Amino acid sequence: MSTRYVSGPQLARLLGEVPHERPFYAALAHAVRGLVLDGRLALRTRLPAERDLAAALGVSRTTVTAAYDRLRDEGFIESKQGAGSWTALPPTNMAAPSTRTVPSVSVPFGAGKFGMAHAPDGPGFIDLGCATPGAPEIFDAAVAAAVAELGRYSAGPGYEPAGLVELREVLAAMYAARGVPTRPDQIVVTTGAQHAFTVLTQVMIDPGDAVLVERPTYPHALGALRRRGARLVPVGVNEGWDMELIAGSMRQGAVRLAYTIPDFQNPTGRLMDGGDRAALVDAARRADAFVIADETFAELGHDLAAPRMAPLSSYDTGGRVITIGSASKLLWGGLRIGWIRTTAPLARRLVLSREAMDMASPVLDQLIVRELLLRLDEVRAERAATLLRNRDALAAALRDHLPDWEFQLPEGGMSLWVRLGAPVATLLAEVAGRYGVRVVPGPVFGVDGVLEDCVRLPYVLPPETLREAVERLATAYGEVDAAPVARSLPAYV
DSSP states (O other): OOSOBOOHHHHHHHHOSOOOOSSHHHHHHHHHHHHHHTTSSOTTOBOOOHHHHHHHHTSOHHHHHHHHHHHHHHTSEEEETTTEEEEOOOOOOOOOOOOOOOOOOOOOOOOSTTOOOOOTTOTTOEEOSOOOOOOOTTHHHHHHHHHHHHTTTTTSOSOOTTOOHHHHHHHHHHHHHTTOOOOGGGEEEESSHHHHHHHHHHHHOOTTOEEEEEESOOHHHHHHHHHHTOEEEEEEOTTOOOHHHHHHHHHHTTEEEEEEOOSSOTTTOOOOOHHHHHHHHHHHHHHTOEEEEEOTTTTOBSOTTSOOOOOGGGGOSSSOEEEEEESTTTTOTTSOOEEEEOOHHHHHHHHHHHTTTTSSOOHHHHHHHHHHHTTHHHHHHHHHHHHHHHHHHHHHHHHHHOTTOBOOOOSBSSEEEEEOSSSOHHHHHHHHHHTTEEOEEGGGGSSTTOOTTEEEEEOOSOHHHHHHHHHHHHHHHHHHHHSHHHHTSOOOO
């Protein structure tokens, strides 16, 4: 059993207003089960004693005992004499409904710059698993300018482990413009954000070290941490960041490193406010932990007139916050260029470490990224207009065809995080594939198999393609909802 625990007042705050249904113990059990299933209450977390939760909720101990008994019968908590009770997941056997013949489909894919539908199963297949747009309008001009510059570098060896100084200067100036003074020697250019994160895990953690991760979060970051042998400490962010619980998890888990996506979080689209940013850095300081802030989506706000949030690193005075950036979402996924902003001494360690992996990033890609970043305002404006149009089209289609699905419109990023109302996301993904749509179910973005009531739906494809995708999803969901296995699963909020 884990050493993590939640107090009576903390659990009462997470539960919020429990509906006063009769019997109340059933409503309480339902609410606790929902916290477990959507990841806000981590698995193997020790629950408060019955009398402590009863006092925090203002109910009788008998009511809490009955709720715990129901959760124990359902498999959502386990208990041991003398050790208390802790959260768990019941064993599941979620077989998909029987295969049906998939109707012939034909989807018009636009030739525009955002019409980048991947088609592994034919031209009519719609891929909602990829949250990456096509290149911006100025891409060809940037490539031409970069090629013109390439001759200046061809006489040399062709690699610079820290990255081209010209690109690092542009990146440093971008951070300075956002209120974080930065020198080029604090920047390490990498072969994409995933490579940046992998290099950091190799340098900063040892097997067995505890790493705090958001749930849901970027799946490939979880993969890199697992390969490194890290001990994952998940904290739920479906409803936003709970800094009291995060700080407690850091202390209880002896966390060495925390990984966060504060700007238009992937996949929820949430934006961490200034107070939470300051609190997170303070919690890391108190726990003697470092924080990796993934800013891959930071430049993708939909309202360019809205005030921008200060970077997480602007709240840091001790070098604890390390920032990752990437060209893939803002510029183009085919540009495998990322970067790390940190202290100069750690940057030097990272450069030495990355040489054993790939020596350096491609020169031409770096030059193209530099040219595009020099015209960043144009790129941001184009992205904002197109993504806002696509977001609203996807939201309207969901409201028309799947009105019971719940989501919040994000202020930036590229995806809707949608709640289905029942834990059938994996089933839905399998059936949707037979109807020509790829979606990624919630458990892929988490730890321990929770988030089964969620799917991520990117809106990087054109409106007409998104509408067709939603129509097919509605058909697939109808099949899942009618299946006996789906009807036997509990609905929750």
